[in-house]
Amino acid sequence: MKSLFTALLLGTALCAAQAQTAAPASAPAKAPTAQQEKMKSCNAEAGDKKGDERKAFMKQCLSAKAPTQQEKMKTCNAEAGDKKGDERKAFMSECLKKKA
Incomplete structure (x- = not known):
């Protein structure tokens, strides 16, 4: 009887966990924020820059007002x-x- 109760409790917990993880997947996608748009734009402008050059460019681009x-x-x-x-x-x- 004790093992049946434990199995039932474990199964309920497992179902609840699956329900919580499934909810965000069905939620509609949010629009990108202004910062995300800026990051996307700066990333595109950075092009083939690599290493410290890219890092310096991204810092300047993202901080530009x-x-x-x-x-x-x-x-x-x-x-x-x-x-x-x-x-x-x-x-x-x-x-x-x-x-x-």
């Missing part, structure tokens, strides 16, 4: 040059939408 809106405005304004009116407005709109 996106330009502020004011910095983007200054850069786009300089690129706009002598454009006037609707042409300038369209150019600035497109320029400011671009990712750095």
